[in-house]
Amino acid sequence: MTSPVRLALLGCGTVGQEVVRLLHEQSADLAARVGAPLEIAGIAVRRLGRDRGDLPVDESLFTTDALGLIKRDDVDVVVEVVGGIEPARGWLVEALRAGKSVVTANKALLAEDGVALHEAAAEGGGDLYYEASVAGAIPLLRPLRESLHGDRINRVTGIVNGTTNFILSAMDATGAGFAEALEEATALGYAEADPTADVEGFDAAAKAAILASLAFHTRVGAADVHREGITEVTAADMASAQAMGCTIKLLCIAARGVDSTGRETVSVRVHPAMIPRSHPLASVGDAFNAVFVEADAAGQLMFYGRGAGGAPTASAVLGDVVAVSRNRLAGVRAASESAYADLSVRPMGEALTRYHVSLDVADRPGVLAAVAGVFARHDVSIATVRQGSAGGAPGRDGDAELVIVTHVAPDAALAATVGELRGLDIVRSVTSVLRVEGGA
Numbered sequence: 206m207t208s209p210v211r212l213a214l215l216g217c218g219t220v221g222q223e224v225v226r227l228l229h230e231q232s233a234d235l236a237a238r239v240g241a242p243l244e245i246a247g248i249a250v251r252r253l254g255r256d257r258g259d260l261p262v263d264e265s266l267f268t269t270d271a272l273g274l275i276k277r278d279d280v281d282v283v284v285e286v287v288g289g290i291e292p293a294r295g296w297l298v299e300a301l302r303a304g305k306s307v308v309t310a311n312k313a314l315l316a317e318d319g320v321a322l323h324e325a326a327a328e329g330g331g332d333l334y335y336e337a338s339v340a341g342a343i344p345l346l347r348p349l350r351e352s353l354h355g356d357r358i359n360r361v362t363g364i365v366n367g368t369t370n371f372i373l374s375a376m377d378a379t380g381a382g383f384a385e386a387l388e389e390a391t392a393l394g395y396a397e398a399d400p401t402a403d404v405e406g407f408d409a410a411a412k413a414a415i416l417a418s419l420a421f422h423t424r425v426g427a428a429d430v431h432r433e434g435i436t437e438v439t440a441a442d443m444a445s446a447q448a449m450g451c452t453i454k455l456l457c458i459a460a461r462g463v464d465s466t467g468r469e470t471v472s473v474r475v476h477p478a479m480i481p482r483s484h485p486l487a488s489v490g491d492a493f494n495a496v497f498v499e500a501d502a503a504g505q506l507m508f509y510g511r512g513a514g515g516a517p518t519a520s521a522v523l524g525d526v527v528a529v530s531r532n533r534l535a536g537v538r539a540a541s542e543s544a545y546a547d548l549s550v551r552p553m554g555e556a557l558t559r560y561h562v563s564l565d566v567a568d569r570p571g572v573l574a575a576v577a578g579v580f581a582r583h584d585v586s587i588a589t590v591r592q593g594s595a596g597g598a599p600g601r602d603g604d605a606e607l608v609i610v611t612h613v614a615p616d617a618a619l620a621a622t623v624g625e626l627r628g629l630d631i632v633r634s635v636t637s638v639l640r641v642e643g644g645a
């Protein structure tokens with residue numbers, strides 16, 4: 206039989222342990238698919254003594270010397286499931302420059318410095334695969350990077366963070382506030398002890414950058430993504446959404462556009478938004494992920510499944526391991542990064558959005574006209590106005606609730622409108638401001 210493909214596994218935590226298990230359990234099938242056995246040459250970890258259950262692997266394979274392992278001549282493929290920027294970046298650049306193929310689940314690193322990794326891969330001639338870095342088990346990057354290469358993608362809208370989707374789904378289902386829903390997510394293991402990367406949108410922003418780069422053949426980094434998390438979403442916001450037949454999701458949205466000079470642009474943003482219940486992403490509940498792709502010829506496509514967890518993520522990692530191993534045996538490498546389009550990134554202020562604004566206003570004649578005048582001054586056209594009963598503290602003349610939904614306008618104009626409304630005497634408070642996506 207052909208000599209084995211030798212793997213260096215960097216990291217043996219939630220994902221790494223499942224990679225080891227699957228490599229063991231499916232070794233015969235994997236060997237048949239690759240055309241050679243897959244063998245673990247070594248496993249780099251931080252703590253040698255850590256209890257890793259009954260992993261089907263020889264203890265002698267563990268090391269704390271990741272770099273030493275990568276540099277070994279008998280290592281063909283480096284599988285990185287450690288995470289973080291350093292030392293992972295140094296390790297992977299070293300491996301790629303040395304001609305090894307790399308499989309990684311590290312979204313933070315790809316979004317921060319994907320360029321360095323792609324350049325190192327081009328220099329060394331190995332493959333760089335990262336399917337597990339976005340939406341866990343869902344085959345998404347390969348379809349963008351290969352299957353849809355004959356088409357033109359116009360927009361990618363996704364729910365790519367399971368923790369925040371669990372929290373918002375719980376708020377929708379039970380009426381709970383953010384803090385209460387986060388507590389539940391933490392108790393059930395859906396949120397980490399420090400949930401900042403998830404609830405502040407950093408994790409989703411990294412994934413948005415990766416998706417936009419692949420979908421639009423351009424380079425988008427984490428710093429190019431407008432990011433807002435879900436910590437400010439209240440139970441009252443969710444109730445407002447429900448009253449409109451909507452729910453609230455943390456969306457990542459990457460879209461093509463054209464700037465004032467006619468140049469093609471891309472805008473990439475992550476923020477909570479109201480979407481109608483009829484939208485396919487509205488029914489994506491719990492910790493699931495889904496990504497909605499709109500392309501010229503293919504039309505609308507939706508990818509759905511488990512976006513995290515040891516086994517689902519390991520499934521994507523192993524799919525990549527099989528692909529890069531087969532390429533090595535065939536003496537070929539996959540097409541390199543496609544960034545020919547070189548689109549400029551549009552500032553958030555120019556992104557076209559709609560807003561849902563709830564106001565507590567003084568209940569007296571002329572108020573509606575004054576409020577409408579503010580929208581008109583900023584060239585923001587109003588789609589609907591709903592007047593409810595008093596929601597806030599009683600004012601001099603009594604309060605009324607106004608709920609205004611706008612047509613599409615530049616984000617900066619909408620933000621300026623809300624800013625001016627906050628300064629008006631007749632506006633007691635702006636109780637909820639949310640972007641609206643997807644035809645609500």
Ligand SMILES: NC(=O)c1ccc[n+]([C@@H]2O[C@H](COP(=O)([O-])OP(=O)(O)OC[C@H]3O[C@@H](n4cnc5c(N)ncnc54)[C@H](OP(=O)(O)O)[C@@H]3O)[C@@H](O)[C@H]2O)c1
Binds near residue numbers: 218219269311
């Ligand atoms: N967990 C998921 O559901 C999921 C989903 C998609 C993508 N990912 C990505 O997959 C990667 C791994 O995530 P995970 O959840 O498996 O992380 P994890 O459970 O925290 O495991 C990290 C592993 O890396 C090892 N490690 C950390 N620092 C190291 C160092 N300096 N040198 C050598 N080893 C080191 C740790 O060693 P010890 O075991 O000795 O501590 C541990 O085995 C991350 O990039 C993450 O973003 C995870």
